[in-house]
Amino acid sequence: MLSEKDNERLTRVGPGTPMGNLMRRYWMPIAISSDITEKPVHRRLLGEDLVVFRTTTGKVGVVQDRCSHRRTQLTVGIAEADGIRCGYHGWKFALDGRCLEQPPEPRMIPRADITAYPAEELGGLIFAYLGPKPAPLLPRFDLFVMDGVIRDIGWSHYKFNWLQAMENAVDPYHGEWLHGHFMNSVRAREGKSPVTHYAKKHVKVGFDAFEYGIIKRRLLEGQSEATEDAWTIGHPLVFPNMVKIGGGGFQQIQIRVPMDDENIWHLWYTIYKPDGQLPEQKTVPGYQVPIEDEHGEAILNFIDGQDAEAWGRQGVIADRTRELLGHADVGIAMYRQMLKEQIENVEANRDPLGVVRDAARNVVIDLPVERTKPFSDNKTYIAGILNAQAVLYSPLNGMLKDLFGVADTVR
Numbered sequence: 001m002l003s004e005k006d007n008e009r010l011t012r013v014g015p016g017t018p019m020g021n022l023m024r025r026y027w028m029p030i031a032i033s034s035d036i037t038e039k040p041v042h043r044r045l046l047g048e049d050l051v052v053f054r055t056t057t058g059k060v061g062v063v064q065d066r067c068s069h070r071r072t073q074l075t076v077g078i079a080e081a082d083g084i085r086c087g088y089h090g091w092k093f094a095l096d097g098r099c100l101e102q103p104p105e106p107r108m109i110p111r112a113d114i115t116a117y118p119a120e121e122l123g124g125l126i127f128a129y130l131g132p133k134p135a136p137l138l139p140r141f142d143l144f145v146m147d148g149v150i151r152d153i154g155w156s157h158y159k160f161n162w163l164q165a166m167e168n169a170v171d172p173y174h175g176e177w178l179h180g181h182f183m184n185s186v187r188a189r190e191g192k193s194p195v196t197h198y199a200k201k202h203v204k205v206g207f208d209a210f211e212y213g214i215i216k217r218r219l220l221e222g223q224s225e226a227t228e229d230a231w232t233i234g235h236p237l238v239f240p241n242m243v244k245i246g247g248g249g250f251q252q253i254q255i256r257v258p259m260d261d262e263n264i265w266h267l268w269y270t271i272y273k274p275d276g277q278l279p280e281q282k283t284v285p286g287y288q289v290p291i292e293d294e295h296g297e298a299i300l301n302f303i304d305g306q307d308a309e310a311w312g313r314q315g316v317i318a319d320r321t322r323e324l325l326g327h328a329d330v331g332i333a334m335y336r337q338m339l340k341e342q343i344e345n346v347e348a349n350r351d352p353l354g355v356v357r358d359a360a361r362n363v364v365i366d367l368p369v370e371r372t373k374p375f376s377d378n379k380t381y382i383a384g385i386l387n388a389q390a391v392l393y394s395p396l397n398g399m400l401k402d403l404f405g406v407a408d409t410v411r
């Protein structure tokens with residue numbers, strides 16, 4: 001349970017809020033590279049309205065989506081070689097926000113510069129840094145830089161607060177209920193047979209802090225503590241807003257980007273490594289993951305649709321003054337404590353957890369993840385992923401099933 005004050009402190013991310021100041025110490029994804037051409041695109045990030053564009057020389061810009069002249073959005077703009085020009089009367093702004101031209105004016109009107117943020121591309125994503133300078137390095141997490149894999153990036157827009165999604169990253173027990181018993185109840189309503197592997201009972205769970213967040217470990221019934229990867233290696237919550245999952249040739253970082261207090265841009269950044277020769281990928285495709293059907297009904301027959309439904313129905317911003325935490329919620333308590341401590345670090349002007357400034361440590365940052373999966377065999381696991389996880393909607397799904405040699409069914 002949290003006080004109302006603490007619930008506010010942990011959920012609100014706008015400029016000047018304690019959590020907003022913490023989030024601003026990290027690079028955040030703002031767009032999928034392959035979606036950004038010279039056509040400027042509006043984005044909301046940490047409560048700020050921004051425009052993302054690509055100059056005619058291929059550089060990516062992120063600036064406030066508001067022209068300083070008469071304040072139309074720069075989304076109505078023209079990307080040029082060295083910046084963006086407002087479409088309304090032609091004022092032009094450099095990538096660093098300086099106003100370069102005001103065509104109709106005989107002399108430059110002062111104080112016309114706009115806010116601009118550093119932007120970098122990595123692994124098919126565009127990241128922006130909205131915090132104080134000097135900006136830290138953009139962390140080169142393993143999946144973003146790995147060779148010899150196939151990638152895709154799913155996204156969805158969730159209309160609730162980011163913390164509900166992140167608390168789920170340290171909530172192992174929901175797996176057996178939401179993705180096990182609840183999924184099977186949905187399948188039964190559709191006349192389908194139950195899926196057995198997700199409903200296995202958790203024998204115990206463990207959480208350990210590490211330099212990039214929290215390692216989550218779990219042991220299911222029938223597994224051995226000595227040899228089970230899900231226990232000996234586990235998988236990480238990457239502070240503050242990511243979780244890495246997977247195993248067996250499939251690995252995924254889910255990124256919960258707070259657009260503002262009530263909206264999340266949810267990303268599934270996935271790499272696949274089937275055996276054999278892989279086709280070359282020139283760009284990383286993006287795709288939308290639907291969580292509602294054409295009638296506005298939640299789609300509940302896949303894992304991420306179940307997650308979105310459970311998190312969204314906690315409320316737009318969950319009322320944590322009225323919750324009852326128990327034994328199963330020990331990871332959530334640990335994560336909240338970590339958020340509080342890192343807010344304090346920022347308030348004391350120290351770098352919070354996981355911020356990278358040493359280039360030598362940033363060649364590749366390996367994030368531990370279980371190598372195998374507790375299913376009867378790897379193909380059963382991969383078939384379950386490709387048929388009942390967000391990647392179900394990837395444009396590469398059919399090709400991936402062929403490469404992994406798995407069928408169109410979940411068992």
Ligand code: FES
Nearest residue numbers: 067069070086089
């Ligand atoms: S509103 Fe942008 S140039 Fe006039």
Ligand SMILES: [Fe+2]
Nearest residue numbers: 174179303307
């Ligand atoms: Fe889940």
